[in-house]
Amino acid sequence: MALYWYRKAADQGLVNAQTELGDYYYGQDGVFQSIEKLKQAVTWYKKAAEQGNDYAQYSLAYCYYNGKGVDTNYPEAVKWYRKAAAQGYDAALYELGQCYYEGNGVAKNYQEAVKLFRQAIDKGNEDAQLALAECYLYGRGVKKNLDKAIGLYQPLADKGNGSAKEGLRNVEAARRAPAIDRAQNQYYNTIVRKYGAKAANAMLNGRPYVGMPEGVIRDFVFVDGDGIAFNAYGFSRLVQGYKLYLPTTRLAIYIAAGNIKAPRWIYCQRGRVSAIKW
Template sequence: MHTLPPGFRIDEYEIVRVLGAGGFGITYLAFDHNLDGPVAIKEYFPADIAVRTDDARVAAAAGRSDVFAWGLDRFLREARAIHRLRHPSIVRVHRYVERHGTAYIVMEYVEGESLASILESRGQLPANEWGPWLDRLLDGLAHVHNHDYLHRDIKPANIVIRAADGEPVLIDFGAARVASQQRTHTQVLTPGYAPFEQHTSEGAQGPPTDIYALAAVSCHVLTGEPPPNAPDRMLEDGHEPLAERVAGAGVRWLKAIDDGLELRSEDRPQTVTAWRAALNETGLQPLDAAEIEKLREAASRDDPQALAQLRAEARAGNPEAQFVLGEMCHEDDMYVDHDEAVKWYRKAADLGHPGALFRLGEQRDEKEDSAAALAWYHRAAVHGHVEAQFKIGSLYREGIPPDEEAAEEWLHKAALQGHVGAEFILGTILAAGYNGLAVDGYDAVRWLRKAADHGHAGARFTLGQMYSHGKFVPRDLVVAHMWFTLAENAAARAAKLEIEPYMTSAEIDQADRRAGAYPGASPEE
């Protein structure tokens, strides 16, 4: 595969690296020099009918000009239409560009971990963990279908769990097309996730096509492997019903997923709305987090009925109830029982509860078992648990095991979610360039400012030092004095006394006024 090299420019976009490649095209990570941020770019490069020339142009292979031109026209028409999609569970398309004999779709770059990567490391996920993500993806898929489009390539690699909030995002619409177009002459598919109609150029495709793919993803998530390839199933169906293979989930819910895996398109749910109705038809639903918290508050007031209901909910397999019981046994004076806390934490952790996974990591950390703590923290961090991400970054910084690049990566994940300690440490790492990491003054100041805005005294003191010495910022004693005043600690007070002889009374008064008007919260260490 002849990919574009790092540094290659397409207008304001500079190629950084390849994110993925398939038969339909190549996806790159690029840097947008106009907006000063990352983007993903999908290049139209159908490998079986295209070649790249020495000057980076894309041309049709010999005898394939008509097919190449037809596909390029489709690619552009669909890019224009997909641009209208706006949903938190759908990657956003910014624009399309025609250059170098081909076309490029410029998309939002979703920072996070792909579902494929998660499954590679964990094998499979419990139903209660996958269920909420599936529901979010159904929201997004319904939005796509409501705009008369199909995705046509739903698979674990095209689902990213966004680092900022732990929510799933459907990416890579390079294979999408108009749903009302009943026939297609392009074969875009991934074996195991593509229904039978995608394996033939004459197959009628519609919403049931995407439903099959998302049901196949669900099968993979819940069992550790996708269903057999659709043409193989037509000869001899080796797919075993999920209800016979998956524990900890409602039989009707699992049956609804199997309904989405029916081989004949007309036998599947015909719309996302219909499929969701079948998935939600599971009898009594477990209590949600808000209801569990009300029970906890009542139980803490010595309400035996609330405690009994909480225990019943936990025994029924509600991970939030199990976690809350663990918290009560861990920290509530009325119920303290550390062995009982661990029992409930482990039950909730087995069902993927991030808070329980984090607590088990903390317990190993307290016993100075850093390797075990790191393993628990990693499992919690996968679900976006910000404190776990911070702990992982801290452990790597402490050298358990030593890995400064990994420390920066995990602290960055936590900082993106607003963790003030991660913002501060990330700023100091980027300012100092520890252990060979590149110094980045711009980002160092940016993260320190975020931590300072969140009330971190250390960040405010560090910014004061930067402005007093002119490090990464213009030297400005008024601003330095303001930050030292806001830090309100002994070191900052001493630093103020050092710079005040070099300031006029008017400048000191100005700095004090700016500090008094600063909207930040009270300092936190």
């Protein structure tokens, strides 16, 4: 009966009834809805959007952006996001900023994205707050500023926001990156001088090769999370409960930096690497 009366009102042009019908046909985020119902949702959102309803304009744009009930059409999504954003609809301001950030439907423009994110934040949009924090983290559209990134992430992280917590971890990784890079470069050059570029590249990528001189394994260096460099012997003693085997026969390599993959065991015989176990 509710659907019956909503349709009666919607057919007479009542905007609120049209948006209610759009939401009804769209359902739970459109995930389990049939294409026929999603098309109905688009029809009603469009009727309300054309009458200037900001929520309907945002919803229609979302459908175009994500291909819900219509073919994906970024320029058309931008058109309707822009209309809703002009009325101050916070989610539309954020989504339009994302269009500029990703270059979908418009030319990529980080500065414009930042401008829109800030406007959305002023209206309390937390997604925009995360997005602006990322801009400061990577220096996109603004000068890189890790302190400002923390200032945006921290309040959300304190509320339990998982994305904000991940952002704080990325900030910490960015703080460590220069020290890690310096240590890696220092030891890479050391390996080049002692054993050649092939061995150094293998070391840097965590990919020893059969036939590699055992001396490279003894000098096989990596960097831990604090940017401190260790060779395999030194670090194996720091791992709690770790057993150090005779290095000339079986050597355990442990890589703490997540971007470097290393084998579990390297077998050495007669001064050469004879087998590698990943």
